[in-house]
Amino acid sequence: xxxxxxxxxxxxxxxxxxxxxxxxxxxxxxxxxxxxxxxxxxxxxxxxxxxxxxxxxxxxxxxxxxxxxxxxxxxxxxxxxxxxxxxxxxxxxxxxxxxxxxxx
Amino acid sequence: xxxxxxxxxxxxxxxxxxxxxxxxxxxxxxxxxxxxxxxxxxxxxxxxxxxxxxxxxxxxxxxxxxxxxxxxxxxxxxxxxxxxxxxxxxxxxxxxxxxxxxxxxxxxxxxxxxxxxxxxxxxxxxxxxxxxxxxxxxxxxxxxxxxxxxxxxxxxxxxxxxxxxxxxxxxxxxxxxxxxxxxxxxxxxxxxxxxxxxxxxxxxxxxxxxxxxxxxxxxxxxxxxxxxxxxxxxxxxxxxxxxxxxxxxxxxxxxxxxxxxxxxxxxxxxxxxxxxxxxxxxxxxxxxxxxxxxxxxxxxxxxxxxxxxxxxxxxxxxxxxxxxxxxxxxxxxxxxxxxxxxxxxxxxxxxxxxxxxxxxxxxxxxxxxxxxxxxxxxxxxxxxxxxxxxxxxxxxxxxxxxxxxxxxxxxxxxxxxxxxxxxxxxxxxxxxxxxxxxxxxxxxxxxxxxxxxxxxxxxxxxxxxxxxxxxxxxxxxxxxxxxx
Numbered sequence: 001x002x003x004x005x006x007x008x009x010x011x012x013x014x015x016x017x018x019x020x021x022x023x024x025x026x027x028x029x030x031x032x033x034x035x036x037x038x039x040x041x042x043x044x045x046x047x048x049x050x051x052x053x054x055x056x057x058x059x060x061x062x063x064x065x066x067x068x069x070x071x072x073x074x075x076x077x078x079x080x081x082x083x084x085x086x087x088x089x090x091x092x093x094x095x096x097x098x099x100x101x102x103x104x
Numbered sequence: 105x106x107x108x109x110x111x112x113x114x115x116x117x118x119x120x121x122x123x124x125x126x127x128x129x130x131x132x133x134x135x136x137x138x139x140x141x142x143x144x145x146x147x148x149x150x151x152x153x154x155x156x157x158x159x160x161x162x163x164x165x166x167x168x169x170x171x172x173x174x175x176x177x178x179x180x181x182x183x184x185x186x187x188x189x190x191x192x193x194x195x196x197x198x199x200x201x202x203x204x205x206x207x208x209x210x211x212x213x214x215x216x217x218x219x220x221x222x223x224x225x226x227x228x229x230x231x232x233x234x235x236x237x238x239x240x241x242x243x244x245x246x247x248x249x250x251x252x253x254x255x256x257x258x259x260x261x262x263x264x265x266x267x268x269x270x271x272x273x274x275x276x277x278x279x280x281x282x283x284x285x286x287x288x289x290x291x292x293x294x295x296x297x298x299x300x301x302x303x304x305x306x307x308x309x310x311x312x313x314x315x316x317x318x319x320x321x322x323x324x325x326x327x328x329x330x331x332x333x334x335x336x337x338x339x340x341x342x343x344x345x346x347x348x349x350x351x352x353x354x355x356x357x358x359x360x361x362x363x364x365x366x367x368x369x370x371x372x373x374x375x376x377x378x379x380x381x382x383x384x385x386x387x388x389x390x391x392x393x394x395x396x397x398x399x400x401x402x403x404x405x406x407x408x409x410x411x412x413x414x415x416x417x418x419x420x421x422x423x424x425x426x427x428x429x430x431x432x433x434x435x436x437x438x439x440x441x442x443x444x445x446x447x448x449x450x451x452x453x454x455x456x457x458x459x460x461x462x463x464x465x466x467x468x469x470x471x472x473x474x475x476x477x478x479x480x481x482x483x484x485x486x487x488x489x490x491x492x493x494x495x496x497x498x499x500x501x502x503x504x505x506x507x508x509x510x511x512x513x514x515x516x517x518x519x520x521x522x523x524x525x526x527x528x529x530x531x532x533x534x535x536x537x538x539x540x541x542x543x544x545x546x547x548x549x550x551x552x553x554x555x556x557x558x559x560x561x562x563x564x565x566x567x568x569x570x571x572x573x574x575x576x577x578x579x580x581x582x583x584x585x586x587x588x
Binding site for chain 2: 012015019022023026032035036039042043045046047049050052053056057059061062065068069072075076079080082083084086087089090091096099101102
């Protein structure tokens with residue numbers, strides 16, 4: 001570990017915290033957009049863990065994985081926002097509790 | 105890119121090229137039936153290229169993708185289900201007035217993701233393939249927009265699918281941290297070396313990572329307790345999409361489970377086998393018990409598909425035992441074939457009876473089908489028997505192989521649970537048969553050539569293959585033995 005850098009465990013702690021916040025956000029919040037943002041938080045927690053581990057092992061492949069994840073996240077944003085807009089047009093709401101027309 | 109890389113990825117590369125060209129060509133095609141034909145031709149050529157690779161095995165792109173008997177078996181199954189998916193969609197999307205050319209493009213993109221999943225030899229590829237197969241499916245589920253049910257189904261699938269993707273990604277990150285690599289082959293060697301010397305391997309991190317990946321894939325294959333999205337999504341999505349989703353996504357999910365767990369994590373079996381045991385048992389009970397109370401056929405079949413995920417998961421419970429593993433995985437593959445065939449046939453019947461605006465989807469709408477359309481009713485009877493696991497159908501043979509493999513692995517109670525839940529499932533499957541033949545009613549169906557051919561063909565094959573199932577099981581077994 002170089003002088004003046006934080007130990008790796010700090011980064012991992014932060015990423016675990018972010019991941020937990022993301023999971024809780026998905027489970028607790030009812031606005032589709034906020035749920036979606038929480039999912040992004042989970043993905044970025046993964047990214048942070050990747051970068052931290054890549055630094056720890058002094059290997060690049062973890063950092064490259066992050067680029068893939070960003071591209072995937074961008075694709076998900078495109079599809080997700082389109083779906084949310086389409087729902088908003090028909091329902092005038094994106095509250096997931098109101099999406100209950102499908103029930104058995 | 106070397107020549108070997110090119111051979112490894114040839115079918116997928118061809119299909120990718122084809123679907124991009126198809127999307128462009130679709131702009132100029134007025135009759136969307138032609139797009140369907142072109143998509144089917146592309147799948148057929150890809151199938152030919154895949155079959156040409158039989159017997160080869162190779163590792164391409166610096167260990168990112170692998171080509172082996174297992175990947176060829178799974179890809180063949182995926183391509184066939186793609187063809188069946190197009191056959192079911194052809195008339196359906198026209199009738200439902202959602203005939204847009206993108207349907208077939210999205211379907212093929214999803215198949216590309218599934219095929220990549222079957223070949224993935226690196227956790228990065230597993231994640232990318234998972235997203236490549238899922239994102240087009242989110243759009244397809246919402247394809248009948250502005251129908252609110254379909255939109256709702258799409259959004260629910262999207263949110264929970266992305267949620268599951270987050271779990272898979274974080275799990276992979278932890279596995280990377282535990283072993284210093286994302287390649288399955290290197291993970292295996294790091295884990296195996298760690299016994300002897302002070303390596304970098306961190307078993308705790310590895311276990312947490314593997315558990316997170318299991319949760320994420322559990323969402324994808326709809327295993328209890330990660331199944332909440334399935335009934336809503338299956339019910340709301342256009343029926344042709346549901347049929348494809350139920351088969352394709354399951355095949356790909358299980359292919360990934362097999363590659364990752366059976367190959368890379370055998371040392372974790374002491375911890376994970378009991379977990380898989382519980383998930384499999386819960387899935388069988390949960391799916392079959394909730395299905396009983398359903399009145400909507402799509403919802404009932406959704407719970408039935410959850411239950412079948414439980415049966416297939418049985419194949420993974422003995423994954424740490426190298427003696428039983430080939431047999432149990434071959435049994436799992438066989439069951440996937442049986443399930444795929446039956447699944448498309450069943451959904452074909454559902455599509456034949458479905459009317460505009462979601463009418464004709466209650467089980468009571470099947471009353472009188474037996475008298476009015478004897479062939480269709482007979483086919484449906486075959487499928488219901490197959491899903492229950494009764495002779496003379498493929499479902500019975502599949503369950504027989506599965507239970508036998510699980511018994512060989514020493515999991516007697518799991519096999520017992522499998523038998524009990526199959527008995528429970530007979531109640532709701534046979535209720536459909538009773539409704540068709542015993543109740544008076546005016547069932548009405550749509551006549552479409554490709555739909556009828558798929559349905560009746562699936563019924564005939566379900567019975568015929570069950571008479572001589574050996575060759576298919578041997579094929580599956582060979583495929584597993586050729587795992588890289």
